[in-house]
Amino acid sequence: xxxxxxxxxxxxxxxxxxxxxxxxxxxxxxxxxxxxxxxxxxxxxxxxxxxxxxxxxxxxxxxxxxxxxxxxxxxxxxxxxxxxxxxxxxxxxxxxxxxxxxxxxxxxxxxxxxxxxxxxxxxxxxxxxxxxxxxxxxxxxxxxxxxxxxxxxxxxxxxxxxxxxxxxxxxxxxxxxxxxx
Amino acid sequence: xxxxxxxxxxxxxxxxxxxxxxxxxxxxxxxxxxxxxxxxxxxxxxxxxxxxxxxxxxxxxxxxxxxxxxxxxxxxxxxxxxxxxxxxxxxxxxxxxxxxxxxxxxxxxxxxxxxxxxxxxxxxxxxxxxxxxxxxxxxxxxxxxxxxxxxxxxxxxxxxxxxxxxxxxxxxxxxxxxxxxxxxxxxxxxxxxxxxxxxxxxxxxxxxxxxxxxxxxxxxxxxxxxxxxxxxxxxxxxxxxxxxxxxxxxxxxxxxxxxxxxxxxxxxxxxxxxxxxxxxxxxxxxxxxxxxxxxxxxxxxxxxxxxxxxxxxxxxxxxxxxxxxxxxxxxxxxxxxxxxxxxxxxxxxxxxxxxxxxxxxxxxxxxxxxxxxxxxxxxxxxxxxxxxxxxxxxxxxxxxxxxxxxxxxxxxxxxxxxxxxxxxxxxxxxxxxxxxxxxxxxxxxxxxxxxxxxxxxxxxxxxxxxxxxxxxxxxxxxxxxxxxxxxxxxxxxxxxxxxxxxxxxxxxxxxxxxxxxxxxxxxxxxxxxxxxxxxxxxxxxxxxxxxxxxxxxxxxxxxxxxxxxxxxxxxxxxxxxxxxxxxxxxxxx
Numbered sequence: 125x126x127x128x129x130x131x132x133x134x135x136x137x138x139x140x141x142x143x144x145x146x147x148x149x150x151x152x153x154x155x156x157x158x159x160x161x162x163x164x165x166x167x168x169x170x171x172x173x174x175x176x177x178x179x180x181x182x183x184x185x186x187x188x189x190x191x192x193x194x195x196x197x198x199x200x201x202x203x204x205x206x207x208x209x210x211x212x213x214x215x216x217x218x219x220x221x222x223x224x225x226x227x228x229x230x231x232x233x234x235x236x237x238x239x240x241x242x243x244x245x246x247x248x249x250x251x252x253x254x255x256x257x258x259x260x261x262x263x264x265x266x267x268x269x270x271x272x273x274x275x276x277x278x279x280x281x282x283x284x285x286x287x288x289x290x291x292x293x294x295x296x297x298x299x300x301x302x303x304x305x
Numbered sequence: 306x307x308x309x310x311x312x313x314x315x316x317x318x319x320x321x322x323x324x325x326x327x328x329x330x331x332x333x334x335x336x337x338x339x340x341x342x343x344x345x346x347x348x349x350x351x352x353x354x355x356x357x358x359x360x361x362x363x364x365x366x367x368x369x370x371x372x373x374x375x376x377x378x379x380x381x382x383x384x385x386x387x388x389x390x391x392x393x394x395x396x397x398x399x400x401x402x403x404x405x406x407x408x409x410x411x412x413x414x415x416x417x418x419x420x421x422x423x424x425x426x427x428x429x430x431x432x433x434x435x436x437x438x439x440x441x442x443x444x445x446x447x448x449x450x451x452x453x454x455x456x457x458x459x460x461x462x463x464x465x466x467x468x469x470x471x472x473x474x475x476x477x478x479x480x481x482x483x484x485x486x487x488x489x490x491x492x493x494x495x496x497x498x499x500x501x502x503x504x505x506x507x508x509x510x511x512x513x514x515x516x517x518x519x520x521x522x523x524x525x526x527x528x529x530x531x532x533x534x535x536x537x538x539x540x541x542x543x544x545x546x547x548x549x550x551x552x553x554x555x556x557x558x559x560x561x562x563x564x565x566x567x568x569x570x571x572x573x574x575x576x577x578x579x580x581x582x583x584x585x586x587x588x589x590x591x592x593x594x595x596x597x598x599x600x601x602x603x604x605x606x607x608x609x610x611x612x613x614x615x616x617x618x619x620x621x622x623x624x625x626x627x628x629x630x631x632x633x634x635x636x637x638x639x640x641x642x643x644x645x646x647x648x649x650x651x652x653x654x655x656x657x658x659x660x661x662x663x664x665x666x667x668x669x670x671x672x673x674x675x676x677x678x679x680x681x682x683x684x685x686x687x688x689x690x691x692x693x694x695x696x697x698x699x700x701x702x703x704x705x706x707x708x709x710x711x712x713x714x715x716x717x718x719x720x721x722x723x724x725x726x727x728x729x730x731x732x733x734x735x736x737x738x739x740x741x742x743x744x745x746x747x748x749x750x751x752x753x754x755x756x757x758x759x760x761x762x763x764x765x766x767x768x769x770x771x772x773x774x775x776x777x778x779x780x781x782x783x784x785x786x787x788x789x790x791x792x793x794x795x796x797x798x799x800x801x802x803x804x805x806x807x808x809x810x811x812x813x814x815x816x817x818x819x820x821x822x823x824x825x826x827x828x829x830x831x832x833x834x835x836x837x838x839x840x841x842x843x844x845x846x847x848x849x850x851x852x853x854x855x856x857x858x859x860x861x862x863x864x865x866x867x868x869x870x871x872x873x874x875x876x877x878x879x880x881x882x883x884x885x886x887x888x889x890x891x892x893x894x
Contacts, residue, residue, distance in 0.1 A: 127312040128324045128670040129677075135321040136681040144688050144695075151699040162706045168719045169711035175722045182729040189736045196739050241777040241786050243892035244742060257753065264749035276747040281756075281771035298749055303742050 197305070200273060204247050204302035205231040207271060215266045223259035223293070228252035237277035237301040245304040249274070253296040260296050273303040309668050324670050324678055332497055333669065334679040336405055340672035343408030343503035344631060344655065348399060350374055350407060351627035353507060354382065354482070355414035355589050356535045360624045364631050365402065371619035382485045392492040396500065406499035409489055411482055412626045413658065414507035414533050414588065417553045418477040420459060421448040429472050436461045439475055440660065447475065456480055460656040462509065465643045466547030474551065476506050483659045490661065504659035507626045508538040511586060512551070513654035514629035516645035518614045519584045521546050526581035528569065532596065534589040537562045539569070541576055546642035549576050560593040566603045580606040586614070589623050630655060738893035746886045747775045747790065751828045755792065758822050759809060765802030767868055769795045777888065785887035792876040797849060797868030806844050806872055815842040815876060830886060837884035841877045846870050
C-alpha cells in the first residue's frame with residue numbers, strides 16, 4: 125500500500141517547491157544584480173551630475189572671462205619690454221612731444237619687487253621720463269590700461285634741479301614688475 | 306473508461322500522473338465512501354444466496370429502514386453475460402435513494418465448510434497473524450493443502466472456549482460469486498459511484514446473532530443448529546456461552562442432515578457435554594419442520610427450543626442475517642460471552658470472504674494519498690499565486706529600476722565630464738590666478754592722482770618731491786601674501802595750507818582722501834573700508850629757513866622763499882595676506 129506516496133511527494137511537493145525556490149532564487153539573484161548595477165550606476169550618475177553642475181557653474185563664470193583671458197594671454201605672449209616700448213611709442217604719438225619724453229629704459233630679468241615673493245615669472249622694468257605732470261599721468265594711464273601685467277613698484281617724481289632755469293617738466297622714474305607667462 | 310495500471314509497473318512520473326488522473330476523473334478524493342467498508346455505508350444492498358433462492362433488500366443505515374431489493378436470480382449472480390445488466394440495475398436503484406455510495410453485502414448461505422488449521426499453529430496469540438495469512442497465504446496455515454487456493458477462500462474462526470482442543474478452524478467458501486462482485490465494483494468505477502462489496506458467510510453471521518436471539522442459560526452448555534436448505538451448521542457452546550466447535554452437515558438433497566443425531570451424540574462425547582440446550586434456527590424455505598420433535602425425542606433431557614429472529618418489513622422471515630450484520634445489538638447483549646463479543650467487535654463473523662484482490666486495490670491510491678493529492682492541488686495553487694506574486698514583484702522591481710534615470714546612464718560619460726571639469730577647473734584657476742596678478746593694486750597714474758587730490762593747485766603747497774614704493778610682505782608658506790604701499794612727499798607750505806596739512810594728518814582726514822580717490826579713479830586699492838587694510842599718515846612740519854616775508858603781490862608759486870614752512874608727509878597703506886588684493890604666491894601652469 126501507499127505505492128503512490130513517494131511519487132506524490134516527489135512530483136507534488138518536492139518538485140514544485142524546488143521550482144518555486146528556483147524561481148525565487150533566480151528572481152532574487154537577478155534583482156540583486158540589477159540593484160547592484162543600478163546602485164553602481166547611481167553612484168556614477170550622481171558623480172556625473174555633480175560634475176556636470178560644477179561644469180555648468182564654472183562655464184557660466186568662465187564664459188564672461190574668456191575674452192579677457194584670451195586678451196591677457198595675447199598680452200602675456202609678447203615680451204614685456206618690447207611691448208612697453210611699442211605701447212610707449214604709440215602713446216607718444218597721441219601726446220605733445222615736449223611734454224612726454226622717455227629718457228631711459230632698463231630691463232632686468234632678475235627677480236625683484238613683487239616678483240621676489242611670487243613663483244610666477246616676472247621681469248623688472250625701469251623707465252625714466254621727463255614730462256609735465258598731467259601728460260605723464262595720461263601716459264601712465266594709457267600704458268597701464270594697455271598692459272595690466274605692469275605692477276608699479278616704485279615711482280619718483282622730482283622737479284627739474286636747475287633753479288636758475290625753472291621748467292614745468294618733471295623727472296619721472298618708474299619701476300615696474302611685469303608678469304611673464 | 307480509463308484503464309489504470311498497477312503502480313508497480315509504472316515509473317515515478319507515470320505513477321504521479323496516474324494518481325492525478327484519478328484525482329481529476331474520480332470522486333475518490335472527495336467521497337470517503339470509496340475507502341469505507343460496505344457495512345459502514347449509509348445505503349446497503351444485502352443479497353442472500355441460500356441455493357434455492359436469492360433474496361435482496363436495501364438498508365438505509367441512517368433511517369434504519371429496510372426496503373425490498375431488486376429481483377436477482379442465481380443466473381445473474383453466476384452468469385457473466387447477465388452480471389453487467391444486474392449490476393446496472395442495482396446502480397440505478399441505488400441512485401433512486403440519492404445515495405453517494407452503495408455497499409453490497411452478499412450473504413453466502415449456499416455453502417459452508419471447515420478446514421482444520423495446521424496443528425503446529427495451535428497458539429492463541431498467533432490468531433491475528435493467522436487471520437492475515439488466511440487471506441494472503443492460506444496454504445501456509447491449512448492442514449489440508451490439496452484444496453486449490455484460486456477457487457476458494459478461507460477465513461479463520463477462533464474457538465475462544467477453554468477445552469476446545471484447538472484454537473480455531475477455517476471456514477472455506479468457493480469464489481463462485483467473486484466475478485459478480487468484481488462486476489459490481491467495476492460498474493461503480495465506470496460510473497464514478499462507489500460500490501463497495503462484502504461477502505459474508507451467512508452461518509457465521511447467524512451464530513453472531515445468537516447472542517441477541519437465543520435464550521442462552523448461564524452455566525448450561527448449548528448447541529445451535531442452523532438449518533439451511535443445503536446444509537446444517539452445528540455450533541457448540543460451553544456453559545459460558547463460548548464457542549467450542551463448529552461443524553457442518555450436508556443435507557445431500559434431503560430436507561435435513563441424515564446423520565444429525567449421530568453427529569450430535571459423538572460430538573457431545575468428544576466435548577464432554579451433558580444434555581446441552583438445543584436451539585434450532587430455521588434459515589430457509591421448505592425446511593424440515595419435524596426437527597424439533599425428533600430432537601425432543603432423541604435428547605429428552607435437553608431443552609430444545611426454536612429460535613425465531615424477528616425481521617423488519619422488507620426482509621424475508623427466513624433471512625435474518627442481513628439484519629444481524631447491519632444492525633448493532635443493544636449494548637451488553639453482544640458481550641454476553643467472550644465469543645459473541647469478539648465475533649462482532651473483532652469482526653470474526655463479519656470477515657469478507659471475497660475481498661478485492663490486493664493487486665486491484667493497490668491500483669488506486671490510498672485515502673491518505675488522495676487527500677494528500679487534493680491538498681496539494683490547493684498548495685500548488687498557492688505556489689502558483691506565490692510564483693506570480695514573485696514574478697510581479699520582480700517585474701515591477703525591474704521596471705522601477707529600468708525607469709530610473711541612472712539606469713540608461715553610460716558610465717563612460719563620467720570620465721568625459723570629469724575630464725571636462727578638470728579642464729575647466731584648470732582654466733578657472735588660471736583665470737583666477739591672472740585675475741589676481743593683474744589686479745589694479747599698484748598703478749602710477751592713480752598715485753599721481755593721489756598727489757593731485759592731496760594738494761590741489763593753489764592750495765598754498767609747493768611739492769618738492771614725490772616718492773612712492775610698493776614692497777611685498779615675506780610670509781613663507783602662505784598661499785597669498787600682503788604688501789605695503791608707501792608714499793613720501795616733501796614740500797613747502799604757506800600759512801593757509803597748515804589747516805589742510807593738519808587735517809591730512811588725522812586718520813579721518815587721510816581716510817576721507819583715500820575714499821574719495823577710490824571713488825574718483827574706480828581703483829579699489831584705495832578703498833579704506835576693507836577691514837584687511839590699514840592706513841597710517843605722518844606729517845612733519847618745520848620752519849623754512851630760507852623764508853623771506855614779502856608782500857603777496859611780489860611772490861610767485863615756485864618761489865621757495867615765499868613759503869614759511871617745510872613739511873614731509875609719509876602715508877603707509879598695508880594690505881594683509883587675507884586682503885582681496887593679496888598676491889597669489891604660486892605659479893599657474
